[in-house]
Amino acid sequence: xxxxxxxxxxxxxxxxxxxxxxxxxxxxxxxxxxxxxxxxxxxxxxxxxxxxxxxxxxxxxxxxxxxxxxxxxxxxxxxxxxxxxxxxxxxxxxxxxxxxxxxxxxxxxxxxxxxxxxxxxxxxxxxxxxxxxxxxxxxxxxxxxxxxxxxxxxxxxxxxxxxxxxxxxxxxxxxxxxxxxxxxxxxxxxxxxxxxxxxxxxxxxxxxxxxxxxxxxxxxxxxxxxxxxxxxxxxxxxxxxxxxxxxxxxxxxxxxxxxxxxxxxxxxxxxxxxxxxxxxxxxxxx
Numbered sequence: 001x002x003x004x005x006x007x008x009x010x011x012x013x014x015x016x017x018x019x020x021x022x023x024x025x026x027x028x029x030x031x032x033x034x035x036x037x038x039x040x041x042x043x044x045x046x047x048x049x050x051x052x053x054x055x056x057x058x059x060x061x062x063x064x065x066x067x068x069x070x071x072x073x074x075x076x077x078x079x080x081x082x083x084x085x086x087x088x089x090x091x092x093x094x095x096x097x098x099x100x101x102x103x104x105x106x107x108x109x110x111x112x113x114x115x116x117x118x119x120x121x122x123x124x125x126x127x128x129x130x131x132x133x134x135x136x137x138x139x140x141x142x143x144x145x146x147x148x149x150x151x152x153x154x155x156x157x158x159x160x161x162x163x164x165x166x167x168x169x170x171x172x173x174x175x176x177x178x179x180x181x182x183x184x185x186x187x188x189x190x191x192x193x194x195x196x197x198x199x200x201x202x203x204x205x206x207x208x209x210x211x212x213x214x215x216x217x218x219x220x221x222x223x224x225x226x227x228x229x230x231x232x233x234x235x236x237x238x239x240x241x242x243x244x245x246x247x248x249x250x251x252x253x254x255x256x257x258x259x260x261x262x263x264x265x266x267x268x269x270x271x272x273x274x275x276x277x278x279x280x281x282x283x284x285x286x
Contacts, residue, residue, distance in 0.1 A: 014147030118164030
């Protein structure tokens, strides 16, 4: 469908302008699990009220409110996933720990904050992940602003470190004999970082990069959603749970007593656990 409002320029989180796309908005809602008809209805309602220069954040907030009202959970929770990961920052739960849990769910053994001797220097890597047939190190770059992108200088550094470690393979036991270097972020990459990484073979994982296998896809695939996704919890309740190191939805799927300890009523606790349980079903995807 081509909508007349597709000619409206909107402002992205990084300040860049792009044409609003009705189809892109409807697709993002459907990827969150919303019904096709509801997704198109919301996209049409938003597109009919657009003004030049409106921000993607304003569009998101309107779409989220409408989705929460019409489809309830878990579609609204899935649609808020990107912001939910940003909210992990203030919780004190390191991004590298969150990423390590994702790769553990993918059958890797993962170490964090590991020192590895390269040919020329010793390096501390955020993640060292190894399975029976693959070993990689990763730099985990967390950004607390949606528009912030990991740039070329970070890619240069990570690749140089990876090469130095690879060049010392003969001195390493098997789990340190790395095959690849990864640079993982919760937002995106500059075009120069992408171009350089493709040229030298550095693996990049951003929110929706690459097209298949980005962080968004990995979270959906492993069902390791942060509790900050949950629409049935208040911000204060989320903060208290995270203060107690209960960060992932799976930590409360069997946590009826945990929720009651927070002063949450039995009826609300049941609804919260229901939403968390649906989100914890691997393969329910954004």
